[in-house]
C-alpha cells in the first residue's frame with residue numbers, strides 16, 4: 178500500500194529525457210495527441226478502423242454496446258484470433274519469416290517460422306480434438322516458457338477451447354484452485370522446466386495436484402528428457418499426439434465476444450479471479466498498441482522478457498506480435514544465468530530492436546554494474562519498454578546511459594496496465610519526452626480519471642487518488658469466469674467507473690505517476706500477489722492460528738512479502754518452524770509467494786470488529802506514524 182512519503186520522494190524528480198531524433202522520425206504514430214483525441218471523441222470509428230486492418234470471417238453489425246457494467250465490441254462479427262496470428266501470414270509473404278526465436282537457458286536456440294508454427298498449432302489442435310476437447314471447454318496449461326507452451330495456447334484458441342495458463346512457478350495449491358475453478362478436464366504440462374541450471378519438476382507438481390481430482394481426465398505431457406519411465410493412466414504424450422495428428426485444422430469460427438482465455442490474477446480476496454478475454458476485441462486492441470506504442474516494424478526483432486504465465490506474455494509474446502507478423506525472441510530461465518552477460522549477448526547476437534521488460538530486471542542489471550554491458554554492441558536496440566511496477570528514476574537513468582547509449586541509439590520508456598486491461602493504458606510514446614518517476618500519458622483508447630473514495634474526480638495536479646477507467650475499450654476484460662458478480666464489483670466499488678486498485682496522480686501536463694496499490698494486493702518483482710492468498714496458505718498449516726501479510730519496500734524487487742504469524746497453542750516459534758512455514762507456502766502457492774521475512778507474534782493487532790490491522794503492522798515495520806499511511810487506504 179502506498180505511503181505519502183513515496184509520492185513526495187518521486188515528485189522531486191523534475192528533469193525530462195528527450196526521445197532520440199531518429200526514434201521520433203521513424204515512429205509509426207507521429208501525432209500522439211491527435212490520435213488520442215480521435216480515440217476518445219469517437220471511439221467506435223477509431224476502433225472500427227483498426228479492426229478493418231485484420232481478417233474477419235464475417236464483419237460486425239454494430240461496433241459497441243454498453244449495458245453497464247457489461248459491454249460488447251464488434252457485435253455479430255465472426256473471427257478466430259489464430260486466423261490473424263497464423264493463416265494470414267501464410268499468404269502475405271511472411272510464411273518463411275521467423276515468428277519465434279526461442280532460447281534455452283543452456284544456450285540452445287529453436288526458430289519457428291510462421292509456416293512451421295501454423296503446422297504445429299494445427300497438429301496440436303487436432304490432437305486436442307482427438308482427446309475430446311471442444312469449443313468452450315477450458316484447458317489448463319502448466320508449461321514452461323517455450324514454443325510448446327505457446328503452441329498449446331494457440332491450439333486451444335484454434336478450436337475454440339478456452340485456455341487458462343498457470344505460471345510454471347506456481348505450485349500445487351495454486352494449480353489445483355485454478356483447475357477446479359475453471360472445471361478443466363485436460364491439463365497440458367511438461368516433465369520439467371529449467372531455471373538456473375536446475376530442473377523444476379512440473380510433472381511431479383502436476384501429478385500431486387491431479388491425483389485425487391476425478392475432474393481431470395487427461396494430462397498431456399511434453400517430455401523434454403525422453404520418454405517418461407512411469408506414465409500415469411491419465412498421461413498422453415505431447416510429441417506423439419503431434420506426430421499422429423494432421424497439419425490441417427481449419428480455425429473454429431468464433432463469435433467476436435466468445436472467450437479466448439482465462440487468466441487468474443490476485444485481488445483483495447483469498448481466491449484469485451479468472452479474468453476472461455475474448456477473441457475479437459482483444460485481437461484488435463493488443464495489435465493496435467503493438468504497432469503504435471511498441472512501434473515494431475516489419476523487419477524488427479522484438480524481445481519480451483515476460484512469461485506466458487502472465488498477461489504480458491499472453492499479449493506481447495504470443496498474440497499481438499503474431500497478429501502483427503513480427504519476429505519475437507523469448508528465453509526460458511533466469512536472465513542472469515549462467516551470468517548477467519547473457520542479456521547483452523542476446524541483444525547483440527539477434528540484433529534486438531525493441532524490448533519489453535520489467536523494472537526488477539533492470540535493477541538487477543544495474544546492481545551487477547555496467548561492466549557487463551560495455552563489451553557488447555547494443556546499437557540495434559532502438560526502444561526499450563518496461564511495465565509491471567513503478568520504474569524508479571535511478572534504474573531508468575542507468576538503463577538510459579548504459580543500455581541505450583545515452584540516447585545515441587536507444588530510448589527507455591515506462592507503461593502501465595494490468596491483467597484486466599489486456600494491453601497498456603498509460604505510457605510514454607516514442608515521440609514525447611520521458612519524465613522520470615512518471616509512467617507517461619493516457620494512451621489512445623484509454624479514458625482514465627483519478628477519483629477519491631466517493632468517486633469525486635480529483636483534478637488538482639499532483640494530488641494522489643484512485644486510478645479508474647471510465648469507459649471500456651475493445652481489449653478490456655469482459656467478465657470473471659464463473660463469477661460475473663465480481664466483475665460488477667470491480668465497476669461498482671466506486672460507482673460508474675472501473676477501479677484499477679492503484680493509486681496515481683497526474684501532473685499539469687497530463688503525465689501520470691502510478692505509485693502503488695490502494696488495496697492489500699502486493700507487487701513482488703512485478704507479480705501481483707494477494708496478501709489474503711498468502712495468509713490463507715499460512716493458515717492452512719496446522720501449526721498456524723492466524724497470519725497477516727504486508728508488503729515491505731525492497732530495492733530490487735519493489736516489494737517483498739513479510740508475514741506475521743501467531744501459532745496455535747502448544748506450537749513453539751523456532752527457526753525450524755519458520756523454515757517449515759515458508760516451505761509450506763512454497764508448496765501451496767509457489768516460490769514467488771514465499772514470505773522473505775516471517776515474524777512470530779503472540780497476538781495480531783485487531784480492530785474492535787476483529788479485522789487484522791495490517792496497516793498498523795506495516796507502520797511499525799517501516800518505523801512510520803500509522804497516521805501517515807491512513808490517507809490513501811481503507
Ligand code: AMP
Pocket residue numbers: 442488489563564565566567568591592593594595596597616677678679691692693694700703704705
Ligand atoms: P498484473 O495484473 O499482474 O499485470 O498486475 C498489474 C498491477 O501491476 C497494476 O495494477 C499495478 O499495481 C502494477 N503495475 C503494472 N505496471 C506498472 C507501472 N508501469 N508502474 C507502476 N505499477 C505498475
